[in-house]
Amino acid sequence: DSGVTQTPKHLITATGQRVTLRCSPRSGDLSVYWYQQSLDQGLQFLIQYYNGEERAKGNILERFSAQQFPDLHSELNLSSLELGDSALYFCASSPRGMAEQYFGPGTRLTVT
Amino acid sequence: EDKVVQSPLSLVVHEGDTVTLNCSYEVTNFRSLLWYKQEKKAPTFLFMLTSSGIEKKSGRLSSILDKKELFSILNITATQTGDSAIYLCANSPSNTGKLIFGQGTTLQVKP
Numbered sequence: 001d002s003g004v005t006q007t008p009k010h011l012i013t014a015t016g017q018r019v020t021l022r023c024s025p026r027s028g029d030l031s032v033y034w035y036q037q038s039l040d041q042g043l044q045f046l047i048q049y050y051n052g053e054e055r056a057k058g059n060i061l062e063r064f065s066a067q068q069f070p071d072l073h074s075e076l077n078l079s080s081l082e083l084g085d086s087a088l089y090f091c092a093s094s095p096r097g098m099a100e101q102y103f104g105p106g107t108r109l110t111v112t
Numbered sequence: 113e114d115k116v117v118q119s120p121l122s123l124v125v126h127e128g129d130t131v132t133l134n135c136s137y138e139v140t141n142f143r144s145l146l147w148y149k150q151e152k153k154a155p156t157f158l159f160m161l162t163s164s165g166i167e168k169k170s171g172r173l174s175s176i177l178d179k180k181e182l183f184s185i186l187n188i189t190a191t192q193t194g195d196s197a198i199y200l201c202a203n204s205p206s207n208t209g210k211l212i213f214g215q216g217t218t219l220q221v222k223p
Binding site: 102 | 146
């Protein structure tokens with residue numbers, strides 16, 4: 001158990017819908033990262049937040065957005081869902097100034 | 113463009129064998145090279161190698177970093193069925209917190 005929590009574990013929804021994935025980082029970690037893992041793309045970085053502010057962006061679609069709240073939990077919002085958005089979404093956190101990241105159990109999103 | 117390439121993509125061995133997994137990288141501002149093990153779901157952190165720490169060992173697992181040739185290897189000796197997993201290599205450039213992952217090596221250890 002890494003100490004990073006994510007909810008829900010599984011999500012099944014229809015095309016065109018909007019969902020919110022939630023993540024709580026390890027105690028004391030200020031950075032939160034979101035990754036998408038699909039069979040054909042591997043593990044891809046989406047976005048990073050540090051202490052409430054966006055720090056870095058990867059290949060995140062405009063339909064996706066994220067935020068980090070004052071209590072440091074983060075939410076990833078996915079809208080206008082398409083079949084191709086079906087994937088595992090991981091959240092990770094890291095200690096301040098450290099490169100290693102600790103991953104949560106992931107949310108498996110299925111878009112039908 | 114920053115890139116990480118792992119080889120082989122898959123590997124099948126028998127218990128007791130020794131395996132070597134390869135990771136080569138291209139990165140503009142190198143900070144560290146990380147190895148993760150992914151079993152059923154979340155990647156779990158194994159090692160981090162930096163300019164000041166180019167060799168790491170933990171039990172039957174060890175890893176080295178060659179900064180000149182831009183590659184790393186992960187060795188697993190006396191493999192066990194519990195070592196079956198996807199092994200991911202990732203680069204952490206110095207100008208960003210993100211991890212750039214390779215495709216992973218799927219290791220299957222047969223009894």
